[in-house]
Amino acid sequence: MASQEGNDGFVVFDRVQKSYDGETLVVKDLNLSIGKGEFLTMLGPSGSGKTTCLMMLAGFETATHGDILLGGQPINNIPPHKRGIGMVFQNYALFPHMSVGENLSFPLEVRKIGKSDREEKVKRALDMVQMGDFINRRPAQLSGGQQQRIALARALVFEPELVLMDEPLGALDKQLREHMQFEITRLAHDLGITTVYVTHDQTEALTMSDRVAVFDDGRIQQLDPPDVLYEEPKNSFVAQFIGENNTLEGVVKEITGDTCVIQLDDGEVIDAKPVNVSEVGQRTQVSIRPERVEYNSERLQKGAHTLKAEVLEFIYMGDIFRTRLRVAGNEDFIIKTRNAPDQVKLKPGEQIEIGWLPEDCRALD
Amino acid sequence: MSDATETSGPMLAADGRPLKASLNRALRRQKLRALMLIAPLLIFILVAFIAPIADMLFRSVENGIVEETLPRTVEAMDEWDADAEPVPGEEVYFALFRDMFVASEKKIHTRLGSRLNYETTGISSIFRQSGREVEDIAEIYEDQFDDLNENWTEEIFWAELMGDPDWFAEASATEDGPGPDFVLKEGMEDRLPLTTEAYLAFAEFTQTEDEDNPASENVWPLVHAMLYHDLTGDAAIDGYTGFGSEELQAAKEAVAEFEAVNYKQAFLDIDEDWGSADVMQTIKVYSPTYTPGYFLTAVDLQLNPEGVEAQPDDQAIYLKLFWRTVWMSLTITVATILLGYPVAFLLANLPMRVSSLLMILVLLPFWTSLLVRTSAWKVLLQQQGVINDVLVWSGLINEAGRLVMINNQLGTIIAMTHILLPFMILPLYSVMATIPPSFVRAAKSLGATNVTAFRRVYFPQSVPGIGAGSILVFILAIGYYITPALVGGTTGIFISNRIAYHISSSLNWGLAAALGTILLAAVLILYWAYDRIVGIDNVKLG
Numbered sequence: 001m002a003s004q005e006g007n008d009g010f011v012v013f014d015r016v017q018k019s020y021d022g023e024t025l026v027v028k029d030l031n032l033s034i035g036k037g038e039f040l041t042m043l044g045p046s047g048s049g050k051t052t053c054l055m056m057l058a059g060f061e062t063a064t065h066g067d068i069l070l071g072g073q074p075i076n077n078i079p080p081h082k083r084g085i086g087m088v089f090q091n092y093a094l095f096p097h098m099s100v101g102e103n104l105s106f107p108l109e110v111r112k113i114g115k116s117d118r119e120e121k122v123k124r125a126l127d128m129v130q131m132g133d134f135i136n137r138r139p140a141q142l143s144g145g146q147q148q149r150i151a152l153a154r155a156l157v158f159e160p161e162l163v164l165m166d167e168p169l170g171a172l173d174k175q176l177r178e179h180m181q182f183e184i185t186r187l188a189h190d191l192g193i194t195t196v197y198v199t200h201d202q203t204e205a206l207t208m209s210d211r212v213a214v215f216d217d218g219r220i221q222q223l224d225p226p227d228v229l230y231e232e233p234k235n236s237f238v239a240q241f242i243g244e245n246n247t248l249e250g251v252v253k254e255i256t257g258d259t260c261v262i263q264l265d266d267g268e269v270i271d272a273k274p275v276n277v278s279e280v281g282q283r284t285q286v287s288i289r290p291e292r293v294e295y296n297s298e299r300l301q302k303g304a305h306t307l308k309a310e311v312l313e314f315i316y317m318g319d320i321f322r323t324r325l326r327v328a329g330n331e332d333f334i335i336k337t338r339n340a341p342d343q344v345k346l347k348p349g350e351q352i353e354i355g356w357l358p359e360d361c362r363a364l365d
Numbered sequence: 366m367s368d369a370t371e372t373s374g375p376m377l378a379a380d381g382r383p384l385k386a387s388l389n390r391a392l393r394r395q396k397l398r399a400l401m402l403i404a405p406l407l408i409f410i411l412v413a414f415i416a417p418i419a420d421m422l423f424r425s426v427e428n429g430i431v432e433e434t435l436p437r438t439v440e441a442m443d444e445w446d447a448d449a450e451p452v453p454g455e456e457v458y459f460a461l462f463r464d465m466f467v468a469s470e471k472k473i474h475t476r477l478g479s480r481l482n483y484e485t486t487g488i489s490s491i492f493r494q495s496g497r498e499v500e501d502i503a504e505i506y507e508d509q510f511d512d513l514n515e516n517w518t519e520e521i522f523w524a525e526l527m528g529d530p531d532w533f534a535e536a537s538a539t540e541d542g543p544g545p546d547f548v549l550k551e552g553m554e555d556r557l558p559l560t561t562e563a564y565l566a567f568a569e570f571t572q573t574e575d576e577d578n579p580a581s582e583n584v585w586p587l588v589h590a591m592l593y594h595d596l597t598g599d600a601a602i603d604g605y606t607g608f609g610s611e612e613l614q615a616a617k618e619a620v621a622e623f624e625a626v627n628y629k630q631a632f633l634d635i636d637e638d639w640g641s642a643d644v645m646q647t648i649k650v651y652s653p654t655y656t657p658g659y660f661l662t663a664v665d666l667q668l669n670p671e672g673v674e675a676q677p678d679d680q681a682i683y684l685k686l687f688w689r690t691v692w693m694s695l696t697i698t699v700a701t702i703l704l705g706y707p708v709a710f711l712l713a714n715l716p717m718r719v720s721s722l723l724m725i726l727v728l729l730p731f732w733t734s735l736l737v738r739t740s741a742w743k744v745l746l747q748q749q750g751v752i753n754d755v756l757v758w759s760g761l762i763n764e765a766g767r768l769v770m771i772n773n774q775l776g777t778i779i780a781m782t783h784i785l786l787p788f789m790i791l792p793l794y795s796v797m798a799t800i801p802p803s804f805v806r807a808a809k810s811l812g813a814t815n816v817t818a819f820r821r822v823y824f825p826q827s828v829p830g831i832g833a834g835s836i837l838v839f840i841l842a843i844g845y846y847i848t849p850a851l852v853g854g855t856t857g858i859f860i861s862n863r864i865a866y867h868i869s870s871s872l873n874w875g876l877a878a879a880l881g882t883i884l885l886a887a888v889l890i891l892y893w894a895y896d897r898i899v900g901i902d903n904v905k906l907g
Contacts, residue, residue, distance in 0.1 A: 060806055080809040081818075093807035097825045106821070107811035158812065 007035025009069070010194050011057065011162065016066035018052050026052050028218040030066070034196065036161075039188050041197045043205040044215030045241070053215075054164050054198050059083050070162065081110075086155035086163040086193075090170055092147045094139035100126070100150050101135040107158040125157035126150075128187065145176045152184065156191065163188070165197045169204065181208050202242050206230065214238050231289075235276060236364045239287040246288045246333050252277050252363065259358045261305075262286055264328045270305045271358035276365040284363045290322075290336040292360040295352045296344070306355040309333065311346045321345065327354065422885075425878035428656040431648065434477040435464040439652040447649060447670055451642035458628040458639075462499060466587040467566050469496035471574065483873050484658065484667070485647040491636045498635045502626055503586030506593045509623050514612055517589065524580035526609040527553055527564045536580040543571070544578040556601050559591035596620045646670035659879035683863070683880065687887075690860045693778060694842035700782040701789035701838050702831060709793035709830070713800070724794075731787045739851045742780040746771040746852070772854025780852045785841055789834035796830030832899050840888050860884060 011034040018027040027049040034040045042050035055061040056068060059080030067074045075083055095103050104122040113121070126132045129149035139147055148168060155163050165184070169177045185208045188195045199205055205212045206226040213223045214237075222234045233239035236247070250264040252274075260274040262284060272286045294300055295309070312331060313324040320336050323346050327333040335354070337343055346352065376384035400407075432439050437460035445453040468474035478492025510517035517523075525533050529548035536544040547568035554561045567588060568579040575582070596602075596617045605613065632639035639645070650670055651658060658668045665681035666673050675681065708727065712720050730738055745751045753767045762768065770776055800823065808818035846861040853862070860880060867877035 058806075058810055060809075079814075080806070081812050081814055083810075084812070085810060087807065087810040089803045089807055091801065091803060093801070093803040095804060095808075095822055095826075106808070106813070110811065110813045110817055154811065164810075 007033060007038065009033040010036040010038075010071060011196070012067075012069040013053070013057075014067045014069065016053075016056065016063045016068060018049070018056060018061065019064045025064075025218055027056075027063075030218075030220065032213060032220065032223070034194060036194055037189075037192045039185065039195045039197065039208060039210045041199060041205040041209035041212045042215055043199060043202060043212050043241075045200060048215040049218040050198050050200075050213075050215040051166060054166055054196060057196060058085055058087055058164055084158075084160050084162075086158070086160035088151050088155045088163070088165040088168040090167045092139070092151040092168075094147055094150055094154070096139055098138075099135070100131070100137050100139065100142070103139070103150065104154050104157045107154065111158060121157055121159075125153040128156070129153045129183075144172055145180065148172060148180060149183075152187070156187070156193070160193070162194045162196070165195065167199050168197075169199075169201075177204070184208065206242070214241060216241070232275075233287065233362065233364070236285045236287060239362070239364060244290050244334060244336075246290060246293070246327075246330070248286050248288070248328055248330060248333075250284060250286065252280050252282045252284055254280060260363055262363055266328045268305075268307055268328055270307065270361065272361040272363040273359045275362045277363045285365065286361050286363050288356055288361045290334040292356050293335040293354050294356060295335065295346070295354045297353060297355075300355045301357060304355045304358070306353045309352050309354045311348050311350040311352065313348060314346050325352075325354070421874075421878050422882050423878070424875050425659050425882050426655045426657065427875070428651060428658070429654050430477055430480050431652050432654055434468050434473055435461065435648070435652075437461075438464045438648065442649045442652060445649065447642075447646050452640055452645055455627065455629050457645075458632055461632065462502060462628045463563070463587065463591075465495060465499045466503060466585070467570075469499055470570060470585065472496075479872070481647055481651060483662070483876065484651060485643055487638065488644055488647065491638050491644065495632070495635050495639070500586060502628070502631045503590045505590075505624060505626055507586035507589040510589045510592065510616065513616060513619050516609075516612055517592075517616070518584070520582055520584055521580055522609065522612075523564070523584045523588070526550075526613075527561070527568075528580070533580065536578055539578055539580075542578065543573075543576045544580065547572060547579055550607070552605070556605055557592065557595045559598075560588060560595050563588045563591040590626075592616070593620055593623060593625075597623075597625075642670075659875040660883070662876055663879040663883055683860070686858075686860045686863055687883070689774075690843055690884075691887075693774060693857075693859070694839050694845075696778055697781050697785060697842045698789075698835050698839045700778065701786050702835065704782065705786055705789035705793055705834065706827075706831070709790050709797055712790070712794045713797035714802075727787055727790050730783070735784065735847060736851075738784055739780055739848045742776070742783070742852055743771060746776055746779065771852050772857065774853070774857040776852040776854070777849045777857035777859075780848050781842060781845060784848060785838045788837045788841060792833035792837060793827065793830040796833070797827055800826050829899075832895070836892065836895060839891070843888060844884060 011032075013030045013032040016027060016030040017025055019025050030049075030053060032053075042053060044050045052061060056063050057070075059075070059078065063076060068076060070083065070085075094100075095106070098106065101122055104125055105118050108118040108121060122135070123132065126135060129152055131146060131149050131153065134142065134146065134150070139150065142150065148171075151168065155165075168184075169180050172180060181204055184195075184197075187193075197205075197208065206229070209226060211223060211225050212229050214221045214229065216237050222229060222238045224232075229238065230243055233242060239245045240247070248262075248264055248270070250262040250270075253261040253263045253269065255274050255277065258273060260272055260277065261269055262272050263269050270286070277284050297306075300306065307327055309325040309327045311323060312326055315322040315324075319339055321339060321343065323335050323337070324331070325333040325335060378384045378387040380387075438457060441457045441460035442453065445457055447453075465474060468477065474492050474496045475489070478489040481492070482489035507518065521537060524536060527550060528536065529550050532545055532548040536547075539545070547565070549561065549565065563585065567585045571577050571579045571582050596613075597620050600613075600617065602610065602613045602617065629640075647670075650668055656668070661668050661673060662676075663683050665676045665684045667676050708723075712723055712727070714720075715723065743750075747753070748767045748769060748771075750771075752770065753762075756762045757764055757767065770779065804822050804826065805818050808822040809815070813821065843859075844861050845859055846865055849857055849859045850862050850865070853859070861884070864877045864880045864884075867873045867880070
């Protein structure tokens with residue numbers, strides 16, 4: 001399994017299942033191997049089983065079936081406090097009756113580390129998150145971003161090899177969130193810690209992770225690095241969930257190697273890359289990223305199939321233009337174009353021709 | 366914009382008025398409306414709760430009864446130096462005679478007797494007895510005046526002598542009822558000061574209390590006694606030429622021959638205790654309108670002519686009772702914490718379905734009458750009761766060794782712990798329900814064992830609940846009355862039982878008020894101390 005994933009399998013989920021009520025499975029046959037020092041994100045809508053997986057790893061839930069291994073050892077029967085896993089909680093879970101310093105000192109105290117060592121480690125951890133001046137504050141006296149940093153420092157202060165984060169940035173505003181995303185990745189890489197990060201925010205997943213596991217319906221739908229995930233979604237769920245996506249429906253006309261021809265429901269024909277289609281006559285959804293759609297005929301490849309489109313709406317968004325089109329009966333076909341000097345600003349009502357490279361248009365299930 | 370910041374004075378609103386005044390005016394309507402909403406309740410509480418309590422507490426220092434009943438005696442006693450002579454002289458007894466006569470006519474002397482009896486036992490009977498007999502003293506003079514001239518015992522003669530002619534004309538014509546309000550004849554007060562005072566008291570009493578006409582009622586013998594003293598003293602009747610002047614002149618000449626009364630001796634003849642320093646000094650010590658006496662009694666001290674001193678040991682019961690009330694309340698509070706904490710923890714951490722069932726079990730006794738629950742404990746705890754029966758049946762104790770669990774402190778503690786338990790569980794639960802499970806999880810993920818996580822993370826956060834529950838239980842316990850009264854016997858009763866005794870049995874309301882005030886103050890001080898140490902903001906009741 002580990003060799004198949006191409007890493008050393010520091011954390012391994014081996015055919016793990018979880019059910020709360022004995023009737024339905026929340027996690028269905030989960031197989032996952034996380035390498036040492038890897039930053040892996042579990043991404044998925046709520047109820048997809050990602051948090052349950054994290055809780056099983058932390059030891060707060062037990063797997064109904066299967067093994068979880070940490071550093072090669074099965075940890076199913078090890079209580080949470082002996083697993084040595086750092087964890088950052090959704091609402092930080094900073095102890096309100098302790099000062100920042102006491103919060104950080106807590107994991108060291110329960111490990112019976114000497115006072116001077118403790119103070120030094122606490123100070124180092126606080127400096128790491130640039131919160132050295134706040135050691136005597138109470139958590140309630142800190143802003144959300146500051147609490148977030150303290151929670152991070154607390155999870156790292158006892159130098160765990162694995163850190164779990166359960167939607168740690170959910171409560172922050174956009175700007176702070178982006179800043180913290182950067183900071184967390186930097187820290188994780190600098191310290192060489194293995195990180196398992198749970199979020200439902202796809203931007204967060206894409207910008208931070210080495211690999212992203214997209215969860216849905218208790219299964220991993222796709223496990224890949226962010227760029228692969230974005231550009232080569234394996235199924236329509238992933239394509240829809242990651243980034244913005246245009247979908248057209250049709251039937252496979254012919255398949256030749258790396259390309260296939262799809263006849264859309266309104267009769268028009270386009271080129272696509274076959275991903276989940278194998279035979280002619282199969283129904284399929286094709287997915288095209290908005291920024292890969294081209295309407296400047298000069299830039300289109302010779303001989304590529306094009307579609308007629310009518311401009312419905314033009315939205316100026318500053319760095320990009322966002323245009324809504326009616327294409328093959330789909331009124332929510334979006335294209336995004338860079339705000340460049342030579343860019344044409346489309347007007348509602350305009351009739352245009354659009355096209356794309358066949359490999360950007362993926363015929364999924 | 367700029368002109369508002371440039372002026373150095375207060376900020377002005379758009380219409381030029383100060384902004385503060387404008388704001389206040391705008392808020393006043395709101396405040397008034399809010400006040401009107403709560404006004405009915407506020408008035409109700411003020412009238413039905415705050416005012417009676419304040420009045421009741423005021424009784425703990427109020428002592429007007431002595432001065433009201435014996436005004437002249439109190440005044441005369443001012444001159445009396447109790448250190449120099451343990452028993453006062455004739456003047457005081459003369460004043461006492463006048464006061465006692467009026468008081469006994471009004472039948473208020475026994476009330477004063479009971480009041481002073483709280484301080485010196487035996488006074489009550491002296492007063493009761495003397496009421497009847499002061500009249501006999503006065504009658505000595507009445508008889509002598511009667512012998513001199515029968516007019517002196519004619520009410521109509523007295524009315525014409527003392528009353529204003531217009532009043533007399535009207536009053537003597539009145540056949541029924543009290544007649545017109547008595548009006549004194551001009552100058553009588555200067556001529557016969559003591560007589561006037563006595564007659565005025567008589568007239569007022571006859572008209573207001575008996576609702577009779579002074580012109581047709583027998584004059585008090587006191588008036589005769591006072592006439593004697595006026596005529597032997599500095600009566601200025603020489604210039605008087607009106608009605609009865611001849612009789613007055615004749616009497617003035619005759620009184621020198623009259624048998625005079627020594628009042629001190631007369632009182633001693635009634636009861637020799639009137640000559641006891643104890644009795645007379647008690648009256649003097651308790652003559653001020655306000656007295657610390659009740660409070661001193663409440664803390665086992667007494668106010669003596671010599672000053673403040675401790676009660677004799679056999680009467681020192683209140684401090685012991687206060688102390689017992691406090692420590693038993695503390696025991697009950699601790700017991701409710703020990704029993705309630707695990708229950709509240711379960712309530713807060715079990716799944717909703719189970720916890721609401723458990724909650725009903727907690728609340729069920731809460732909805733049952735206090736009296737029923739206490740009586741149930743009587744059935745359970747008594748020597749022939751359920752618990753003892755079970756223990757005997759199971760062979761753990763033998764028939765002779767039945768445990769005494771009721772009518773003592775144990776009974777009170779058991780029953781009250783049970784009754785007050787919900788008051789501990791509910792605040793604890795409401796605090797525990799707000800502690801997110803992530804705190805304990807975080808502690809465990811940081812390496813704490815279950816015990817450490819509980820001790821260092823969960824428990825400190827549940828302390829506000831313990832505080833709230835403890836305050837509630839302790840304050841309720843310290844003033845508890847019914848349960849100790851029913852299951853406490855003699856050793857398990859609280860201070861409130863004693864207060865109730867003084868309110869309803871001994872009728873010593875002043876002492877009851879003093880005990881109640883001390884209890885209230887103790888609770889407030891505890892509350893204040895708690896606020897200083899823990900902070901009342903940390904207390905959550907839900």
